[in-house]
Amino acid sequence: MNKWLRKSLFVTISILTFGLVTPSQLINQANAEKINDRDVFETHAQDRSIVQANSYVIESEFNREEFMQELIKQAEIQSYQKFGTRIKPVIENDFREVILPNIEQAIEQTASQFPEDNVKNLTITEQPGAGLSEKIFNIKDSVSGKDIIRFHVRRDNPPQAGYWFNFHYHTYHDQFHSHHELGSIFWDKNTPPKWMS
Known part of the structure; x- marks a missing residue:
């Protein structure tokens, strides 16, 4: 029974x-x-x-796929925090469709260069930069404390073209000198508000 x-x-x-x-x-x-x-x-x-x-x-056990999804989720949260309440509603859809998949790909490519045992040491660091700062977030090796990849967004204002947000990243491979493009999003002809405002 x-x-x-x-x-x-x-x-x-x-x-x-x-x-x-x-x-x-x-x-x-x-x-x-x-x-x-x-x-x-x-x-x-x-x-x-x-x-x-x-x-x-x-x-x-450590699950690489779940870990990477959590890292990407944190990257998205940090990005929206950087945009603040005034910029986020305007660019959120374009960011999600154009930029976020490229950020995900950059994180995946960078993580693939690390042995399985070292991937779990990758963490998203710090708060995003406010005001006019370009920094969105960095990913570092928590054991060594060294940055691996830095994600930035720059305000561009080409002549007669309005304001654009240029998303890019830098890696430790060349001491963070080269810009690796993720894409650009048009803002407006008017000056955008400061980050995190």
């Missing part, structure tokens, strides 16, 4: 959650709830977290 009830519960939960919760997750959760707090030893590593009690171990 107990086995039949358990199997029925698993099937019902799987159907109700459309497979988002699997029976193995329920078993792990039920087992985890049985463990006493004093029997649990927690350690936190950069690439995984382990909860260990006697012979029971839960381990989540």
Whole structure:
């Protein structure tokens, strides 16, 4: 009877959650709830977290794809913070369609140059630059503390062409000298407000 009830519960939960919760997750959760707090030893590593009690171990390995998606999500958040409430509504759609995919590609290409064990050390640094500063965000190696790639946006005002936002990045390969273009977005004939305003 107990086995039949358990199997029925698993099937019902799987159907109700459309497979988002699997029976193995329920078993792990039920087992985890049985463990006493004093029997649990927690350690936190950069690439995984382990909860260990006697012979029971839960381990989540570093997932490169999830890590890269989180890094790109943080890049987007930093960019919108840089734009502020006055610039963001005007350029957000163009940024998302034109610039963001290029930022994603630049981050992916840069990360692909690092061994799997070192990718997890990449972090987005600092607040975006306000006022007239070009800095959007930097990605650095958290172990060495050195910048790997710097993302900037410059205000261009070519004669008779209005104001443009030129997005680009610099890499550590040439000590951040070369500009690698990500694209430009037209603002207006009028001077744009300062960043983060």
